[in-house]
Amino acid sequence: MNQAQTQSKQALVLGAGIIGLCSAYYLQQAGYQVSVIEQEPEVGRQTSYANGAQLSYSYVAPLAAPGVLSQVPKWLLDPDAPMRLKPSLNPADICWGIHFARACNAAQSRQTTQELLSLSFFSRDLYHALFEEIQDVDFDRPGKLVVHREHAHFQAAVKQLEIQRALGCEQYALTTEECIEKEPALAPHRADIVGGIWTPSEEVVDSYKLCLALRKNLQQKGVTFLLNQRVQALVPTQAHRTAEQTVEVLLDNGSRLNADAIVVALGSFANELLRPLRINIPVAPLKGYSLTLQITDKKQAPYVSITDYERKVVYARIGERLRIAGMADRVGLDRSLDSRRLRTLINEAKKLFPGAGDLGHAEQWAGLRPATPKGKPIIDKTPYANLWLNVGHGALGLTLATGSGKLLAELVSAQASTIAPAAFRLDQA
Structure with a gap:
């Protein structure tokens, strides 16, 4: 289907986070008349608001990996563990856990990594084109350094590096001194660092600023926003x-809306709408936390994006601010700020970059990452003729947003797909 054929077609996108906005961007580009529906008063106010800010194209290995299951008992007993699990007897939660456990093997982890790399590299190319059109979103290319404190973890990372090099990633194993050369702000921790993995291609962007810029760009192109x-x-x-059955959207105000294509891009909240239709998607919310502070001493704040591997905390400089993010809590749809988790994040930042800024006045935030058991998003058509899914991106929503939006638009408009879409079907999640 070419653009002329789609010109009169209507599309509704449900959700105005980065996934929904990129879906709208590429559907409009494909010729659709697009409307975006969002329950918040502004775009990007949920999961996209204050995430880790890293565009981590080469760091897409899934959470479901060999060795993860052995960590679960420790996580259950440690309130400060990087991942916290709230036991649940909900059948959907149990089913998700079983499928996650089945995916924790080397063969599945490697396959998922390869499939996600194809999507992330696609996203990277699309982002570079997008940033020619959209500016002032604190986009930068500082590269990413994953620092390791334990030799065993570092050696495992070096093995993973060899796998990822074979899949097209440019990555290098660095000594302690080479890590400090890349990021001098790490110098006080020379004795703690055993090595690091350097990836020069990784980038940063302020996800919320990007959402606002996309809204402005799309409105100028005729896209309607129902906030x-x-x-x-x-x-x-x-x-x-x-086979021809369709759905329409019922709003709280009683309005009914229909379209040739309706795209669900609601992250962790998608299940609430889909379950009554007997569409069950294996998406579970993993709550993450972040701190955002003004940098007061540039020499003590990292320029390079940093991941503290053992602590599972990431640091990204976005403009004149430092974003610190981490944790993954299975606590349902609760977005409240947990003071203990935030205190853990503050303490980790104080140890690594104590003079970067005033952590006492940092903006505190929590958001829900919509995760699938295998760690792959669902970009697929449902059994309803006009209903589509673009959900389940986990911690990679920002990284994969452009590629996911473009692939979705290609499928909806029956264009040839740039990358193989089969890996992102609902039955592959």
Whole structure:
């Protein structure tokens, strides 16, 4: 289907985070008349607001990996563990956990990594084109350094590096001194660092600023935004499901909207709308936390994006601010700020970069990462003729947003896909 054929077609995108906005961007580019529905008063106010800010194209290995299951008992007993699990008897949570456990093997981890790299490299090319059109979003290319404190973990990372090099990643193993040459702010921790993995291609961007810029860009192109509008339900248009059965959107205010394509890009909240349609997606929320502070001493703040591997904390400089992010809590849809988790994050930042800025006045935030068991997003059509999914990106939503939006638009408009879409079907999650 070419652009002329799609010119009169309508698309509704549910959700105005970075995934929904990129879906709208590429659907508009494909010729659709697009409307975006968002329950918040502004775009990008949920998971996209204060995430880790790193565009980590080469760091897409899934959470479901060999050795992870052996860590679960320790995480259950340690309130300060990087991952916290709240036991649940909910059948959906149990099912998610079983599928996650099955994915924790070397063969599946390698396959998932390869599939995600194809999507992340696609995203990288699209981002570079997008940033020619959209500026002032604190985009930069500082590279990324993952620092290791334990020899065993570093040696495992070197082995993973060899695998990823074979898949097209440019990465290098660095000694302690080479790590400090890359990021002088690490110098006080020379005795703690055994080595690091350097990836020069990695970038940063302020996700919220990008969302605002995309809204402005899309409005100038005729895309309509329905903000402060909550979707109450997706309603089948016929009593019995057939191959041509469609759905329409019912808003809280009673309005009903229909379109040739309806895209669900609601992250962790997608299940609430899809379950009544008997569409079960294996997406579970993993709550993460972040701190954002003004940099007061540039020499003591990192310029290079840093991941403290053992502590599972990431640092990214976005403009004149430092973003510190970490943790992964299975606590349902609770977005409240947990003071203990934030205190852990503050303490880690004080230890690594104590003079970077005033942590006492940092902006504190929590958001929900919509994770699938294998760690792959779902970019697929549902059994309903006009209903599509672009959900389940976990911690990689920002990194994969452009590639996911473009692939979704290619599928919706029946264009040839730039990358193989089969890996991101619902039945592959």
